Amino acid sequence: MIRIENVTKTYSTDVTALRDASFEVNKAEFVFLVGPSGSGKSTLLRLMSRQERPEKGGVWVAGRNIVEMPNNKIPELRRKIGNIFQDYKLLLNKTVFENVAFALEVIGKPKQVIRQQVPQVLEIVGLEDKADRFPHQLSGGEQQRVSIARAFVNRPLILLADEPTGNLDPGTGEGIMRLLDRINTTGTTVVMATHDQRIVNQMRKRVIQLDRGVIVRDQHRGVYD
């Protein structure tokens, strides 16, 4: 599903965020990216959705090298990918329903599809009774569920999560993890960057560890450290 091949990413001459990184993620796999702050986890996620381009190496997503992909093909690529962030990136002037519907609306999905799919995904994340609330009327965990619903509503092949539990207390974070795990079992590939030791050790998924841009460990059913 994702193949990273000898990727080097340099932001400016002195900051090398990734150095000759290579690994492959299969369909329906769940991968944790761990490592200290500044080790290149977010950079790796951004490379997978072509928000950044590497200087060297190849990035294959769903069978295509996206490094040389022309700009007009990028929207199509991003429709296959859901993104989740530590700060949710919700639109504050829209309700829960509208936030999720927005993702379908702006890729031109018809109204009847939106009316059918949004309640469905809200039920999956357990927010069916809070559809009319605004983000400021929700807890952090609930806001992250909205953002997951928005990322998942178009049934992407891949979910990229950048520290999704970073702003949440342990109990709430576990709830989010269970949700991501459930989405993963439906066949969606999940790549998640995290600092959350407890969660990584509990889940026992594949762990890829980075240190100053270099992959230092790639372990199946791994632990945080």
Next chain:
Amino acid sequence: MFSRITYVFREMWASLSRNLTLTVAAVITATVSLFLSGLTLLIQEGFDNQLSAWTKGVRLLVYVDNDATPEQLKVFTDALTQAKAEGTVVKDFNYCDVACSVDVAHKLYAGDPTAIELYNDKTTPSFFRVIPVNQSSATQLNQLAERLHGLPKVNAVVSPDQMITTLSVLKGFVGVRSLIMSIVLLLAAVLLIWNAIRTAMFARRREIEVMKLVGATNWFIRLPFMLEGLVTGLIGGLIGGGALLAVNQDWTDGITTRFPANSGLAAFVATGSTPWSIALAMVALGALVGAIGSATAAGRFLDV
């Protein structure tokens, strides 16, 4: 498709009303600049119409002293007949004798008893009316006037070339300046619309970020903003064009009711469909100004 169209229009109106002050400023600038551009064209049209009205009736008047003898008058008649036969300068001429001239003067000063007393058959000069071949050439008229001036007993040669030259110069003077002013204002309108679109996009940068991440195409993201600029320019064009038509109507009414038809200014109007064509051109220009402003603003903000 329908949901996309409603999306685009809903977002456009939301953005227009959110930035109300900036939108209003952009609309006003567009309106004023387009109004002024249109006015420039209307004024040029007025000058053109006035010039052709004046040159159509161009006559050279050669006044001959009241005491000229028939022999002296014959010198004029001979010279003009010869010039007419040559056919290059003089097209035709006729003579208005003292009685005729007194009559003209009395008609001209009908309401002024003192002036009428001054013009009697002892004082009033008679005159020749000379019709030039080329009615709008000031140089030809000047040459003819100089030639006739040298003849004996010539009191005065009155040629309209002065007025024609003045009007042409005035047309150029007013035209160039108002053209420069309207170009500067049009530029200001483009920049203001550009700025309004940039501000609108900045206000919605979170939405734009999300749209990009979920795979909205650049065109889809851009379209509401481009439409916003287009509508801003279009509204400016419609108001400016409407104001232009109103001002033109007011001016035309004023000219026709306050100036007699034979007065020198009666033709200083734009006629027929010209004002409408100009107003419509301003609406189109407004849309163009809006499209340019918003397309450049939206294009720069949206690198993948």
